[in-house]
Amino acid sequence: MRTTEQLIDQLAATVVPVVPLKPALLRAVGWLALSAAIVAGIVLSHGVRPDLAAQFARPVMAAEWLGAVLTGVLAAVATFQVSLPGRSRRWLLLPLPGLTLWLGALCLGCLADWFRHGPAAWAVGPSWSCVQAILTTSLPLGIALLVMVRHAGLVRPGATALVGGLAVAALSAAGLSLYHHVDTALMVLIWHGGAVALVVCAAWGVSERLFAWIGPARA
Amino acid sequence: MTAGAPVARAASPASAGDDAWGLLMARAQAGDRQAYGQLLSEAAPYLRALALRYLGSGPDLEDAVQEILLSVHAIRHTYEPSRPFRPWLATIASRRLIDVLRRRSRHVRHEVEESAAGPEAAGDELDPSVIAGRVVDIRSVRQAVAALPVRQREAVRLLRLQELSLEEAATASGQSTGALKVACHRALKSLREMLTGGKGGASAHD
Numbered sequence: 015m016r017t018t019e020q021l022i023d024q025l026a027a028t029v030v031p032v033v034p035l036k037p038a039l040l041r042a043v044g045w046l047a048l049s050a051a052i053v054a055g056i057v058l059s060h061g062v063r064p065d066l067a068a069q070f071a072r073p074v075m076a077a078e079w080l081g082a083v084l085t086g087v088l089a090a091v092a093t094f095q096v097s098l099p100g101r102s103r104r105w106l107l108l109p110l111p112g113l114t115l116w117l118g119a120l121c122l123g124c125l126a127d128w129f130r131h132g133p134a135a136w137a138v139g140p141s142w143s144c145v146q147a148i149l150t151t152s153l154p155l156g157i158a159l160l161v162m163v164r165h166a167g168l169v170r171p172g173a174t175a176l177v178g179g180l181a182v183a184a185l186s187a188a189g190l191s192l193y194h195h196v197d198t199a200l201m202v203l204i205w206h207g208g209a210v211a212l213v214v215c216a217a218w219g220v221s222e223r224l225f226a227w228i229g230p231a232r233a
Numbered sequence: 234m235t236a237g238a239p240v241a242r243a244a245s246p247a248s249a250g251d252d253a254w255g256l257l258m259a260r261a262q263a264g265d266r267q268a269y270g271q272l273l274s275e276a277a278p279y280l281r282a283l284a285l286r287y288l289g290s291g292p293d294l295e296d297a298v299q300e301i302l303l304s305v306h307a308i309r310h311t312y313e314p315s316r317p318f319r320p321w322l323a324t325i326a327s328r329r330l331i332d333v334l335r336r337r338s339r340h341v342r343h344e345v346e347e348s349a350a351g352p353e354a355a356g357d358e359l360d361p362s363v364i365a366g367r368v369v370d371i372r373s374v375r376q377a378v379a380a381l382p383v384r385q386r387e388a389v390r391l392l393r394l395q396e397l398s399l400e401e402a403a404t405a406s407g408q409s410t411g412a413l414k415v416a417c418h419r420a421l422k423s424l425r426e427m428l429t430g431g432k433g434g435a436s437a438h439d
Contacts, residue, residue: 016299016379016386016390017295018277018281018295018298018299018302019274019277021299021302021303022270022273022274022277022302023270024383025269025270025273025302025303025306026266026267026269026270026273027266028383029261029264029266029269029306030264031262031263031264032262032309032310033262033310034262034310034311034312034313034314035310035311035313037313098311098313098321099308099311099312099320099321099322099324099325100316100317100320100321100322100323100324101324165307165308165310165311167403167404168304168307168308168325168328168329168404168407169308169311169324169325169328170324170328171404222400222404223400225404226399226400226401226403226404226409226410227400227403227409227410227411228409229403229407229408229409229410229411229412230307230308230407
C-alpha cells in the first residue's frame with residue numbers, strides 16, 4: 015500500500031522538535047524522591063510503630079529494612095536504564111545485592127527468632143493486611159513509574175515491568191515495616207515476600223497490555 | 234550488505250557510522266527535517282538486512298521495516314546524543330522483529346486450527362458468485378486510504394489490513410490503544426463517506 019520511502023518522506027516532513035530524555039540516573043532519583051514522599055505520607059498517616067527504635071537497634075532488623083530499601087533503589091535505577099534502547103540487559107542484575115541482603119537478613123531473623131522463642135517462631139498466621147498495604151502503596155508508585163518509563167513498551171516491556179515491580183514493591187514493604195508490626199521474621203518473609211512476588215509477577219504478566227494502554231510519550 | 238554498513242566502514246573505528254547517525258538524530262531531535270530524512274533513508278537498508286536475518290524473505294519484510302521506523306519515530310526522544318546510535322536502533326529493531334515472529338507463529342496456529350475444523354469453512358471461498366460479490370474497486374479504496382491523515386492511515390493499516398490486535402497495533406505504531414481506537418473509528422467514517430460519495434473527505438482530526 016505504501017512504500018518505505020514514502021513513509022520516510024512522511025515522517026521527515028512531519029517531524030517536530032523533541033526534548034531528549036534526561037539521563038536515566040537523574041530520572042531515577044526524581045522517581046525515588048517522589049516515592050519517598052508518598053511512602054512517608056502513608057507512614058505518617060498510620061503513625062510510626064512505637065517499638066521502631068527498639069527494633070532498629072537489632073542489627074538483623076536494621077539490615078532487613080536496609081535490604082528492602084536498597085532493593086527498591088537499585089531496582090529503580092535498573093528500571094530506568096533497562097527501559098531505554100541500547101542499554102545492557104545486565105542492568106537487570108543490579109538489584110541482586112539488595113535482594114541478597116534483604117532475604118539474607120530475613121532468613122537470619124527467622125533463625126534468631128527460633129533461638130529466642132523456640133518452636134513458636136515457626137507459627138504462621140494470616141496477615142492479609144500486609145498484602146493489602148503493599149498492594150495499595152505499590153499502586154501510586156507504580157503509576158508514577160509507568161508514566162516515566164512509558165516508552166519501554168517499544169523497547170523491553172517485560173524486563174522493565176519486572177524490575178519496576180520489584181522497585182515499587184520493595185519500597186512499599188520498607189514503608190510498611192515502619193508502621194506495621196508483624197510477630198515473627200517468618201511471617202514477614204511469607205507475607206511481605208509473598209506480596210512483593212505478587213506485585214512483580216503481576217507487573218510482568220500484564221506488562222505488554224499496560225504499556226500498550228498508556229502508549230509512549232509523544233512530543 | 235546494507236546501506237548502514239558502508240557508512241560504518243567509511244572510517245576505521247566501528248563507531249564512525251554511529252557518530253554520523255547519532256549526529257543526524259541529534260539534529261532530527263531539534264526538528265531538522267532534512268537530517269531526519271537522511272538518517273531514516275540511510276538506516277532503512279540496515280534495518281531491511283536485520284529484518285531479513287530475523288524473518289527471512291517474506292511478504293511482511295517491508296511491513297516490519299516500516300514498523301521499526303514508526304517505533305523509532307515514536308520514541309526518538311529516548312536517544313541520548315552522547316551515546317552510540319546503532320545499539321539504540323538495534324534494540325528497537327529486534328523488539329519489533331520478535332513481535333513479527335510471534336505474530337507469524339500465531340497466524341500459523343490459527344491456520345492449522347481452521348484447517349483442522351474441516352473443509353466446509355473454505356468451501357465458500359471457491360464459489361464464483363461469492364467472489365464476484367466481494368469484488369470492490371481496489372483502486373478507489375487505495376486512493377481513499379491514501380487521503381487519510383497519517384495516524385488514521387496507520388490505524389487502518391495495522392488494525393484492519395494487517396489484522397493486529399489493539400495491543401500489537403499500539404506497540405507497533407507508538408500510539409496508545411485509546412488513540413488508535415479513535416483514529417480507526419474516524420478513518421472508517423471518512424472512508425465510508427468517501428467511498429459512498431458522502432459529504433466531506435478525510436476527517437481533519439489526526
